[in-house]
Amino acid sequence: MKKFKFITAVTLALTAALSLASCGGGNAPATDGADTSDTASTGAVYRTIDEIKESGEINIGVFSDKHPFGYVDENSEYQGYDVYFAKRIGEDLGVKVNFVSTEAANRIEYLKTGKVDVVLANFTVTPERAEEVDFALPYMNVSLGVVSPESKPITSLDEWNADDEMIVISGTTAETYLTQNYPDIKLQKYDTYANAKSALENGSAAAWANDNTEVIAYSLSTTGYTVGIPTLGSKDTIAPAVSKGNESVLGWLNDEIAALGSEKFFHADYEATLADTYGLDYEEELVIEGGTVAE
Amino acid sequence: MPDLGLDVLFKGKNMIRLLGGLWVAVKISLISVAISIPLGILLGIIMTSKNPIIKAVTRVYLEFIRIMPQLVLLFIVFFGTTSALGVNISGELASVIVFTAWGTAEMGDLVRGALISIPKHQYESAAALTLTPSQTYLYVIIPQTVRRLIPLSINLITRMIKTTSLILMIGVVEVLKVAQQIIEANRMSSPNAAFGVYLTVLLMYFIICWPISMLAKRLEKKWG
Missing domain, CATH: 3.40.190.10 (Periplasmic binding protein-like II)
Incomplete structure (x- = not known):
């Protein structure tokens, strides 16, 4: 029996020491994490446009290894067709863009859990996906x-x-x-x-x-x-996606895409990011301007 | 000499980015190991208990962690905590949680094995020398256990470092992800870069893991 008492004592001592240690160790990496915004406070999974503006940061999921749509160049800068649009969204909202590196297989999960506000990762619109996320107006064929x-x-x-x-x-x-x-x-x-x-x-x-x-x-x-x-x-078509039911961000994105049509924004985007890869022959075929698909 | 596309490594900050990615992998492993070792020792001591309920619970925990692929655990912790609990944790924190849970299970089993492997006569001899049970543990059992454990727990570090290649799936940009980004960004100018860049990553893992592995081997020889 004495042996067991000793074990109990050791156990208690270690538990006390560890709860301190694990707090210190566990919290450290969270501080430099990219997406530590709290979604719990509002109850909803997603954030509204006002909440994004208030926080001063928007989390946008992009590919980091899909040239020329979303990739990271040799200076650690995100670049590409999707990223060019993401940067414009940040500018027009007046917030900093926080790029989150996503994979094809986890894009929907990021939106369902509100870990990103918008996914701009070469996301093709399909009926199955539209049941899980909301797509804004398209910007590419x-x-x-x-x-x-x-x-x-x-x-x-x-x-x-x-x-x-x-x-x-x-x-x-x-x-x-x-x-x-x-x-x-x-x-x-x-x-x-x-x-x-x-x-x-x-x-x-x-x-x-x-x-x-x-x-x-x-x-x-x-x-x-x-x-x-x-x-x-x-x-x-390829379109931005937001969490299911996020009318606030969806509405804002749709207005933004429609408004950008008047300045031929996506043509400029194509010429800046895609022309090197596809040549100018495919421009009209690939670009959707103002959210309206040409027949 | 075939073109391995090694020149892409010297473009811009690419080499520093790769090393930064390696540091992310090593940092997450080290933090996880640092937390796992004390937790694992605790779990190991608990596992030697003869109480059937404690035995069953610890056994289930150990088997669950071992059977589940680490990738599944990462997804559960990273996305599951948000959808089930509404807590948004970063990819780095989710990785540390999963690796710690895994490391604790593995360490626990090692500690349990080491404790059981101490022959009964050691306890009996200690008692014959009129040592109290706490003295028996402090001067006889624990020193022998630690010697058997250290090489094994060092091996756990190298296993963790290698498994960090999975955390790119939850958005943590570690060395392998940086490698893929570099290969992709240069796929037109250096189509052969994949081999050279992956080779460099392999060397990086080797340079980190080999000395750790050698240290474990030396300690095993010295104390084994």
């Missing part, structure tokens, strides 16, 4: 495309070789489309864009399906790869 090696180009999915595999990134439109429409095609799923790219270049799959902008840019910049299928599935 997109459809799917398939890139494959020039030596073995894939021009149609109908004569798919059963042994071949297709690369997709988890959580993207391409994954959903292929699963629904081509259930027989074996998919190789990757969590990050960089890993998918490496996999194609290492020859571990026959082709890579992704947004057509991505595959066009990829084939123009990488020798030996061609876009055998430039458009696949329905034409979609």
